[in-house]
Amino acid sequence: MVPESERFSSMMMADFTGAHTWLQEGHELSLRKLVEGSDYQEELKYDFNVKGELRHLDTNESFVFNYYKNTHEKNHERYQVLGHMITQYVYELLERVCALQKVYIPSDATEDEPRSFFFMSEKALTSSSSIIVLLQDRGVFRAGQWGRKTIISEGLYHGTQIPFIKMALQRHGGVIVLNPNDNLVDLKTEREKLSFSTREESPTSLHSCQSIPRQCNSSPEEHTMYVWDHFISKSAAKNVAFIAHGYGGLVFTDLLVQRKWEVMNKVFSVAFIDSMHNIQHQARNDPQIQWWIQKHCREWVSNNKPLGKAVGSLVKVNCPTVSAGTEKYALAPSYCLHSIFKYLNSTLKAKTTTAFTRSPIATRSSESKKAGK
Secondary structure, three states: OOOHHHHHHHHHHHHHHHHOHHHHOOOOOOHHHHHHOOOOOOOOOEEEOOOOOEEEOOOOOOOOOOOOOOOHHHHHHHHHHHHHHHHHHHHHHHHHHOOOEEEEEOOOOOOOOOOEEEEEOOOOOOOOOOEEEEEOOOOOOOOOEOOHHHHHHHOHHHHEOHHHHHHHHHHOOEEEEOOOOOOEEEOOOHHHHHHOOOOOOOOOHHHHOOEEEOOOOOOHHHHHHHHHHHHHOOOOOOOEEEEEEOHHHHHHHHHHHHOHHHHHHHEEEEEEEOOOOOHHHHHOOOHHHHHHHHHHEEEEEOOOOOOOOEOOOOOOOOOOEEEOOOOOHHHHHHHOHHHHHHHHHHHHHHHHHHHHHHOOOOOHHHHHHHHHO
16 A cells, blocks of 8 residues: 555646646756856756756766765855756746746846846736735745755755746736845856856855845845835735745744734735744734734644644644644645645635625615615
């Protein structure tokens, strides 16, 4: 008999390959092409296969960190280069496969200023359909990723946000992919930073270069606040939902506290995944925020219980908490993908049904009264 974990994993992979046939469409989009433009063609002979797994082109083995013998710094530098290549590759996937638009912020900054960006679907701001906002954990990874190490070790399905983006577009119409970790810009040019072609540099030079904060984007909190103030809050969509992982949950709660009534009126639901937020500390015992969190949020946590089963928390008074179906923190987002969208769909349906029943219904008597005025 096939173990439950293997059956679940194979089901997800079938869903992945079926919905993401772009992985099998030749080599139009290829990590290898990006690597070939660098000075690490031999050291990084890797690409993603049709299952979205990172494999060596000659041996078909997964990524090996210790390429150089007894030289941790050089191996770490090589790993960093791979990480930058994956970031650029995921950006390409967001734009060319998911058809998302890159939006530079702040909106009034010139090209010479240290700008950042995020991604959103074409009609996210103008359509009245709902919007799903993806808010990642804190780390070296950028927009479109749940975790860089997860992409390298487990593949694109588990490590990127693409399955979430595809499902959000299919079921809700609009999606916004935040980029909260892009906070600093090196004083080197972007071209120099990404080429890594000067092999005479010491391995520590990647860390030692001076950096300055990006405008309106110096922290995950500032980035999220800016995108909310200038884009999400002004969108035509009346129903917005957030999916927040790890530190992203703390960032959303900060937004809720800072923009209390705006958020409470526009956001219909929040799906936390292993969130780091603390309502008591952040909201300072505001009863309205505590009530809103309890009513409109649900958290999936890494746990050995089956997916969706209730999990009690002795640490914090929170929203309803359920198991993510895995004990591995890095895999929690991919494991609870379908459970999260099932929850978001049900909460949106409940909200629209309530709104419909509360709206005035035109009757013959009411029409006759209007005519008599």
